[in-house]
Amino acid sequence: MDFLPFLLVQCLNALSQAALLFFLGVGLTLIFGIMRIVNFAHGTFYMLGAFLGYSAAHLSGSFWFALIAGPIIAGGVGAAFEIGLLRPLYRRGDSAFLMVTFGLTLVLGDITRLLWGVDPLQISLPNALGAIVFLFDEPFPTYRLFLAAAGIIVAVAIWQFLERTRLGLLIRATSQNAEMVHALGVNVNLVRSGIFGIGCGLAALGGVLAAPMVTASLGMAGNAIIDAFVIVIIGGMGSFLGSLLAAVLVAFVQVFGTYYFPDFALAAMYLLMLLVLMIRPGGLLGKEI
Amino acid sequence: MSTHNAVPRRVLLSSLTAAALAGGGQRWALAADAIKIGMPVTLTGALGSIGTQMRQACEFWAKQVNASDGLLGRPIELVIEDTAGNPSNTVRKAQEMVERSGVRLLTCIVASNEALAVAPKLTEWDAIFVSGDNGDGRLTGESLVPNFFRPNTSGPMGTRAVALWLRDSPMKKFYGIGMDYAWGHNSMDVFAAEVKRAGKEFLGAVFSPTGTKDFSPYITKIRQSGAEGCYLVLAGDDNNAFLSQAKQYRLGDKIQLLTEQVDEGSINAVGDAAVGLIGGSRYSATLDNPANKAFVAAWQKEYGRLPQMFEGDQYQSCIVLQAAIEKAGSIDAAKVRSAMENLIVNSVKGRVEMRACDHQGEQAGFVVKVVKRPGMEHPVPEVVATYPADRITPPCNQMSYDN
Structure with missing residues (x-):
């Protein structure tokens, strides 16, 4: 393989992985930014999305339906959890949230096991997405192109939503000063439930999209929560743009690092995190701690 | 389950x-x-x-x-x-x-x-x-x-069947991907030794950490190796992820994927992505x-x-x-x-x-290939080579073979 096609293929690979990491990280960072809650159950929503996606695709026969239904149901579960269990705890300390969201990972994990069993499940792709295209005579899966495109579309959509809509304005305002927003007559609780649901839904979207590449399995959750934290820490807690930047950076370091230094494949992501934290302790776009 | x-x-x-x-x-x-x-x-x-x-x-x-x-x-x-x-x-x-x-x-x-x-x-x-x-x-x-x-x-008998199949196969050059811990390295060493004993070429191997989700850099390496066959020492979620992504890259079109033991749990999980895989098996329903x-x-x-x-x-x-x-x-x-x-x-x-x-x-030893059979929900391993008991069973109290 010549260098140029190689470079193109690997860059596209990295972008497709960046999209998955972004879906995972952005929800966690939004939730933290608005609510100051570290959602330990975030990886579990990613896994739940994959299993919900499997059932939706299986029942409807459409991958596209699964792509919409999975995140909406998971987002609903997330919002319901916020209303039912987190809201009574807002006056408590941070450890309460950590315990409750950690408890949720166990409960949701077992529910998933009971509903779907322990065997991994595969979401099959529609023909158009399961095909290959040739880039300089190198076969490349269309699904990875689709992932990269989906990442860009969702990133732009969230950015526009936060910057251009009234709800986006309220979300940004709530993250700055929740009490002031509340005093101005805005139902802050509703904003919080909404953002928790959206964050969980985005993780679930990542899960549905990852399933055709890694199968839906119970092991997804533990892996995903670590990736999500790395993204949020590199990007800066609570920063939307930071999570986008971090996802792209981590994906490129992983793809090229694994290719050139396979013995250090596991360490690459953490070395990057270490480097960023040494230079900017609050993350790339985060506030100084 | x-x-x-x-x-x-x-x-x-x-x-x-x-x-x-x-x-x-x-x-x-x-x-x-x-x-x-x-x-x-x-x-x-x-x-x-x-x-x-x-x-x-x-x-x-x-x-x-x-x-x-x-x-x-x-x-x-x-x-x-x-x-x-x-x-x-x-x-x-x-x-x-x-x-x-x-x-x-x-x-x-x-x-x-x-x-x-x-x-x-x-x-x-x-x-x-x-x-x-x-x-x-x-x-x-x-x-x-x-x-x-x-x-x-036994374990040595299972590996033996794959080794014998390797000798008869027309493939000359092999590469490998294994999980980066004791089992992956050990099995890869055994396979590399068998390839060399068969007078064929082992081009090298790459090892992926347990829990790897994106196999694209590894798939690129396998493709670039110029091997005709690639030996997989992967298990569980890693194996499922590799097979799914290898299918998306059409890796199997150019390179024969081989494995120590064909895992039916994996076949049921990844479905068509397992089709074409060749490996050892202790028993097949198609016998x-x-x-x-x-x-x-x-x-x-x-x-x-x-x-x-x-x-x-x-x-x-x-x-x-x-x-x-x-x-x-x-x-x-x-x-x-x-x-x-x-x-x-x-x-x-x-x-x-x-x-x-x-x-x-x-008893006899088997090598199977995963194939799609009409009317069956999942692909099934089908016997492609059977070796007689006297070639499969090691000498008394032994774990290795003389030839």
Whole structure:
């Protein structure tokens, strides 16, 4: 393989992985930014999305339906959890949230096991997405192109939503000063439930999209929560743009690092995190701690 | 499929006993007459899915025997306990079975380290242990005890089949990808040595950390290696992820994917992405012999699906045990032992001879290819090469081969 096609293929690979990491990280960072809650159950929503996606695709026969239904149901579960269990705890300390969201990972994990069993499940792709295209005579899966495109579309959509809509304005305002927003007559609780649901839904979207590449399995959750934290820490807690930047950076370091230094494949992501934290302790776009 | 439900032990035990007895109706007046088979089996944890297969094979066998005239005119009662894969648990549970339930016959122990822990106790317990899947070569080698028998394919025998297939194949250049821990490296070393012994070229291997999700850099490396065949030493989620992504990259179009042992759990998980994979197998539902055809038909009627690899292997061990008891006319350990030695049985995997020198069952070895069959939900492993028992079984008490 010549260098140029190689470079193109690997860059596209990295972008497709960046999209998955972004879906995972952005929800966690939004939730933290608005609510100051570290959602330990975030990886579990990613896994739940994959299993919900499997059932939706299986029942409807459409991958596209699964792509919409999975995140909406998971987002609903997330919002319901916020209303039912987190809201009574807002006056408590941070450890309460950590315990409750950690408890949720166990409960949701077992529910998933009971509903779907322990065997991994595969979401099959529609023909158009399961095909290959040739880039300089190198076969490349269309699904990875689709992932990269989906990442860009969702990133732009969230950015526009936060910057251009009234709800986006309220979300940004709530993250700055929740009490002031509340005093101005805005139902802050509703904003919080909404953002928790959206964050969980985005993780679930990542899960549905990852399933055709890694199968839906119970092991997804533990892996995903670590990736999500790395993204949020590199990007800066609570920063939307930071999570986008971090996802792209981590994906490129992983793809090229694994290719050139396979013995250090596991360490690459953490070395990057270490480097960023040494230079900017609050993350790339985060506030100084 | 393993389960983590905490079913109380006694309930599990008695209900399974009842299930085993129910197969024969109420033909037998006293359950005390029953031949008890002890099964300290791993049902939870990492190996739970294998243990679940093995248990199902034993239950199926017990039901079959009880539905006819029983064994020596007596019903079979399975005494089942979950060991969670912990060898000290296994020894303790087996000892309980021997002392409290009067068990003298053991089978269905999943992991080799559990089997190695139980073996030294057998003489003291005056019990016979018939392996259903244990692979470790030492069990019929340096760690052999008089009351241990292995009717199933051992680990070295499984690797041997793939090595023989390699010699005959037209492929010349090989590459490998393995999981980056002891098993991945060891298996890759064995494979590389076999490739070289066959006079072929091993181009190198790459190792991926456990839990790898994106295999694209590895797939690029495999493609660039210029190999005709790529050996996979991957398991679980990593194996599923690799096969799914390799399919998306059409890797199999140019490079033949090979593996040590074709894992049916993976086939069921990734579906079409496993098609074309070639590897060793201890048992395949597609084996063409009368005993297997009858077994597969009865199994399908009972469970509505094909028997899987460990189900077939464990079932054969049950049949060998049954034949030994019938020949001995007793379940006395000394009598079963002498009946078992040199016993010849024609079962689901063909002819098995329990040789007296190291208690290993001499039998054929298989290499399978995953294919799609019309009318079946999942692709199935189909036998592409069969090697005779004398080429597959190592010399007595040995784990390696002379040629």
